[in-house]
Amino acid sequence: MDISHLSQSASQQGVYSNGSARIVRETRIDAGVQISEVPSVVYHGAKDNPLNTGGHVIDKIYKMPQESHEATNARLDEMMVALSTGVATASAGLKRTYEMAMESLSPDLQEKDWGFSVSNGSLVISEGSDALSTEDRATLKDALSIADVEYQANQVASTMIRALELDRGPAGVSNGIGRFDVSQGNFGDIVDLRSYLQVHEPGGSYDLNPIDPTDYERHFPYGGRALLDQISANAPIGYAKPADFGLISL
Template structure:
């Protein structure tokens, strides 16, 4: 059986969704299911019916995984021998696809929107130039693409003047790189994002934040409805595309 290398990340994205239909699934005599949209990175795509059975254990009942006071997963005894694999999968999924990395991405989008508004107002010519930005090994935001030296300096000064944007970019990079390592686990291989060789030295050559924002943003209606600048589904697809285009699958399983 051939496995689509991008299937895992995309399913992670779709599984972290709450549709409008899910908000009131209980009968009228009962209290409807209440979801706080401010606590999730929400996408408007409906969950595919085929995924409804994914969370069920081998005895047909949902298995809820919790943590002990010492921070270790509280696993059923029959899963103990697979602790290493499960911990890698759960922690890397959280960091890469569900929580830390996408949350940092949304912060980047929010702060970039503020910076770019001022930047384009004062320098409208930059709108028609092909450029991007990323974070280098020193934690500085750097401009990429087709900019002359004067414009490159102008853009970088504007980007780095926003401390929240710089902080979000650093957080993204840290969570992303940690997630890749964890996903590979002791075997050192992965079928998903972890198969790509992204590290401190080459991150700036692979991940373009401006492309991520432009390709992964919600439209105005969804942004107003959901409260998030980035669409989780589109964001996941774009990061997958960037990895496929620029990174080597050195750690492919």
């Protein structure tokens, strides 16, 4: 998924149509202002003062909170920073602590197929193709907790969730990445952070062969995209913009 095409330009128009009616708004929506009705006209072909509708009949009214171009640009800039620098910084911290935890595990447990993530702020361990005993789970959780993996994992989760919220904007809906329903409560069911780290390791699909392997932040310039690979495959779509978005029933 190419994050360079994940959001509309601030100047791009939004078009809402039910086939015969068409409303175009010039700007998106701002969290800092109150929702207000856009002055509208209901026209049914009256002979006096006919409205120039370009051949369309306006029979629906929409209300839209207004967002200035400056506010839109600031929001989308923050989203892109979160997906790039923000995720990279959080992921570097996660990689350091994860490697510390792995060094404390037995070779057998290191090689087993298991995963980890966070849910509601707490570390969760998941089985892969290998079964984990109760003792295995306890050992993994202790090693990851002692290395402070839980804190760093929550940094990754919070940064990614924030990026999705920013894409939704003040309207709370999106046709882009923000349409996916990812929260602190379900992050652990959607993203396996061990798998996420592994795709950045040598031979992984996001291995960039960094010149300095110890500069962990340079391992994750596309970390947001890698997280979105899992999100788009596993997350429910809970915030898609409906076809009748903003419609006022007449």
